[in-house]
Amino acid sequence: MYLISMILASLAIPFVLTKICPYFWKDVLYVKDLLRILVKFVSRRRRKPLFLVLDRFLEQTASHPDRPFIVFENKTFSYRDTDKKSNKVANALKAHSQLKPGDTVALFMGNEPAFIFTYLALAKLACPVALLNPNIRSRSLLHCFSCCSSKVLIAAAELKEAVQDILPSLREQAVCVYLMVKECDLAGVQSFSDKVDEASDSALPQSLRSDITFKSPAVYIYTSGTTGLPKAAVVNQTRLLAALAVLAANGVTSNDVIYLNLPLYHTAGFVIGFIGSIETGSTIVLRRKFSASQFWEECRKYNVTVVQYIGEVLRYLCNTPRRNNDKDHRVRLAIGNGVRTDVWREFLDRFGNIEVREFYASTEGNVGFVNYVGKIGAVGRVNFIHRKLFPYTLIKYDTEQDEPVRDFRGLCIEAPKGETGLLVSKITDIAPFVGYAKNEQQTEKKKLRDVLRKGDLYFNSGDLLKIDNDNFIYFQDRVGDTFRWKGENVATTEVADILTMIEFVGEANVYGIKVPGHEGRIGMAAITVKNNTQFEGGTLFNHVSSYLPSYARPRFIRIQNAVEVTGTFKQMKLRLVKEGFDPACMQDPLFVLEERESSYMPLTAQVYHCIVSGKFKL
Numbered sequence: 352m353y354l355i356s357m358i359l360a361s362l363a364i365p366f367v368l369t370k371i372c373p374y375f376w377k378d379v380l381y382v383k384d385l386l387r388i389l390v391k392f393v394s395r396r397r398r399k400p401l402f403l404v405l406d407r408f409l410e411q412t413a414s415h416p417d418r419p420f421i422v423f424e425n426k427t428f429s430y431r432d433t434d435k436k437s438n439k440v441a442n443a444l445k446a447h448s449q450l451k452p453g454d455t456v457a458l459f460m461g462n463e464p465a466f467i468f469t470y471l472a473l474a475k476l477a478c479p480v481a482l483l484n485p486n487i488r489s490r491s492l493l494h495c496f497s498c499c500s501s502k503v504l505i506a507a508a509e510l511k512e513a514v515q516d517i518l519p520s521l522r523e524q525a526v527c528v529y530l531m532v533k534e535c536d537l538a539g540v541q542s543f544s545d546k547v548d549e550a551s552d553s554a555l556p557q558s559l560r561s562d563i564t565f566k567s568p569a570v571y572i573y574t575s576g577t578t579g580l581p582k583a584a585v586v587n588q589t590r591l592l593a594a595l596a597v598l599a600a601n602g603v604t605s606n607d608v609i610y611l612n613l614p615l616y617h618t619a620g621f622v623i624g625f626i627g628s629i630e631t632g633s634t635i636v637l638r639r640k641f642s643a644s645q646f647w648e649e650c651r652k653y654n655v656t657v658v659q660y661i662g663e664v665l666r667y668l669c670n671t672p673r674r675n676n677d678k679d680h681r682v683r684l685a686i687g688n689g690v691r692t693d694v695w696r697e698f699l700d701r702f703g704n705i706e707v708r709e710f711y712a713s714t715e716g717n718v719g720f721v722n723y724v725g726k727i728g729a730v731g732r733v734n735f736i737h738r739k740l741f742p743y744t745l746i747k748y749d750t751e752q753d754e755p756v757r758d759f760r761g762l763c764i765e766a767p768k769g770e771t772g773l774l775v776s777k778i779t780d781i782a783p784f785v786g787y788a789k790n791e792q793q794t795e796k797k798k799l800r801d802v803l804r805k806g807d808l809y810f811n812s813g814d815l816l817k818i819d820n821d822n823f824i825y826f827q828d829r830v831g832d833t834f835r836w837k838g839e840n841v842a843t844t845e846v847a848d849i850l851t852m853i854e855f856v857g858e859a860n861v862y863g864i865k866v867p868g869h870e871g872r873i874g875m876a877a878i879t880v881k882n883n884t885q886f887e888g889g890t891l892f893n894h895v896s897s898y899l900p901s902y903a904r905p906r907f908i909r910i911q912n913a914v915e916v917t918g919t920f921k922q923m924k925l926r927l928v929k930e931g932f933d934p935a936c937m938q939d940p941l942f943v944l945e946e947r948e949s950s951y952m953p954l955t956a957q958v959y960h961c962i963v964s965g966k967f968k969l
């Protein structure tokens with residue numbers, strides 16, 4: 352009897368706990384996973400010789416050589432094929448270049464299998480790789496190339512002209528340039544495909560990698576940021592090893608097929624998609640670039656089970672015309688960041704029961720969250736153990752001065768629950784901040800001292816987050832994405848969410864612009880109008896009036912054919928901000944909110960001059 356009641360009681364405890372804290376078990380499971388990952392990481396770090404990400408790939412190849420690793424445009428490369436292909440690239444480099452272990456190589460290539468073969472080849476040669484964005488040109492390209500002191504540049508065939516552009520400077524720096532073609536007539540550029548074809552596919556000795564330490568750089572990934580030229584974030588071997596866990600920690604296994612359509616030169620595609628799959632031993636369905644119209648068709652064709660998203664990707668999928676087979680697919684998990692609440696709901700409603708794992712992380716940052724309970728809109732959850740391991744906090748931030756608020760002692764002030772604050776995380780041994788290559792100034796700018804105690808050192812994420820009473824963490828904005836108008840903070844994503852609720856609004860990109868004679872910035876939105884619908888100033892006015900406080904209502908509307916996005920599908924704002932609202936300077940139709948008319952009216956040159964001269968009250 353006693354025993355039975357004990358059993359009943361112990362069965363009841365979890366039940367009661369689940370009633371009191373509905374996320375109890377999910378929290379426990381999360382902590383269990385977190386600890387399991389840490390234990391694995393620590394035990395790998397102790398292995399001799401050093402255990403690197405490459406070694407995990409070699410382990411996978413040895414245990415299931417014939418499993419498909421990359422599927423690309425109807426070609427399939429098994430783990431063994433991939434291993435051999437990368438050996439050929441490595442042997443070609445060994446035979447023809449002066450490359451030594453530790454020399455950095457810049458890879459200038461879009462998504463294709465050769466990207467992966469080349470990356471693995473360079474890992475085998477112990478060479479760090481700088482992942483150049485294939486969309487950049489001239490000065491930017493040269494800047495990105497130079498900031499990692501690369502000795503060699505390997506470029507895809509279709510990027511020949513971009514290389515030619517910067518060739519004189521490359522030759523001055525005595526850089527060895529390879530193009531992925533069989534023959535090349537360009538002086539100073541060598542063909543590479545022919546050399547790879549001829550090279551042996553025998554394995555490279557591990558001794559080549561004997562000088563690598565965990566502190567050695569493994570890859571350089573460029574982060575664009577809101578101003579200036581791209582910065583190269585250094586990803587050390589330790590960090591790359593830790594990154595192996597990302598997909599595994601979210602329940603991805605060797606049976607999964609991952610749809611990789613995000614750029615491999617960025618963190619999401621490279622670290623999460625590619626490196627993550629090495630750990631799990633999954634199959635990657637690689638695509639040159641994201642295509643909303645092909646997305647589901649390909650997911651069906653290849654039996655895709657896991658998809659990645661970033662920024663506006665899920666919105667693009669929701670914007671495609673409805674089909675009867677929208678729910679007919681095997682995708683069970685979508686992992687990424689930047690989905691807005693309304694899109695998240697619509698996505699589930701439209702495409703079925705897919706688990707969305709929204710996370711928060713940055714290429715160079717030292718703290719990350721994942722929303723492991725599927726709470727719509729959140730990027731994660733405060734977890735005691737996680738916070739002990741990675742001490743982070745939200746501090747009060749003054750968006751006007753663009754700096755943290757400090758008290759009389761000069762220390763920062765923690766933001767209470769429910770209030771937006773700047774995320775900062777302590778720089779420690781297990782949460783290091785490596786910084787940017789050859790950019791002391793930017794590296795220093797991301798460090799924050801005297802946060803909670805004199806002399807302490809934190810990483811400044813530049814992101815504004817909020818923690819609610821149930822301990823869910825919400826991303827609010829990047830610091831630059833909040834502007835102040837009439838003494839109030841306006842969060843651009845919040846306003847964009849409201850605008851896209853309107854029937855005729857396709858996409859919305861919200862930003863603040865300067866108006867002569869006014870403090871702060873006034874709200875403006877660049878929107879696209881959906882096909883077969885029309886812009887209606889009155890509807891828009893009524894909508895923003897009922898959903899937004901007056902200071903947050905966009906005063907100006909600019910209608911565009913398409914909202915420009917970056918390579919990672921983040922909206923571009925800088926140029927729009929610069930272009931402002933002068934109708935003489937642009938072709939796009941402009942509208943201005945006019946209270947008296949209860950509508951948005953066309954912004955004529957005359958109205959513009961009234962605004963600039965102060966006759967039109969804002």
Ligand SMILES: *[C@@H]1O[C@H](CO)[C@@H](O)[C@H](O)[C@H]1NC(C)=O
Pocket residue numbers: 565566567568585587589783784785
């Ligand atoms: C990462 O690598 C860089 C370059 O080798 C090195 O300077 C830095 O100390 C390393 N950082 C950590 C935390 O290992």
Ligand SMILES: *[C@@H]1O[C@H](CO)[C@@H](O)[C@H](O)[C@H]1NC(C)=O
Pocket residue numbers: 652653654
């Ligand atoms: C997808 O799954 C179906 C059913 O299990 C199978 O017949 C088909 O061959 C699979 N397709 C691919 C590309 O693996």
Ligand SMILES: *[C@@H]1O[C@H](CO)[C@@H](O)[C@H](O)[C@H]1NC(C)=O
Pocket residue numbers: 670671672882
């Ligand atoms: C809207 O129309 C344009 C031009 O007519 C077309 O290119 C575009 O694909 C259409 N968009 C959608 C979502 O149907």
